[in-house]
Amino acid sequence: MKVILMEDVKSLGKKGEMVEINEGYARNFILKKKLGVEATAKNINDLKLKKANEEKVAKEQLEAAKAFAEELKDRSVVVHIKTGEGGKVFGSVSTKEIAAAAKDQLNIDIDKKKLVLKEPIRSLGNVIVPYKVHPKVTAQLTVKVREA
16 A cells, blocks of 8 residues: 655655555554555645645745845954953853844844854954854854954
């Protein structure tokens, strides 16, 4: 019996796949627990339409992410940090502070978890910080670290 899986089923397949399984297994487990539906012409057509719609939405999200990355490329934020004698920096600049500065200065909401810093910024100057807008798109945000 052919079944379209509605959820991932271990040892059988992933969500949206059409699999051939034993009729008893399908009726007593897969269909009963609503892990899948029978592969009728209507259900197959619905699956194709759903996949096409998901691809369209994914493409739109990718385009929006690319546009946002282009917009962010030319912008920068200024973060002030306390310094001592000889320009020695007290503490460091973290992603939380960068996200707050972007909100205040650029009026853009940036998720601090998507900012990629190998280590906190501990020096004055300009630093380019990668920002994961989308799994396939990484934007560049310039952070200017100045004395407080």
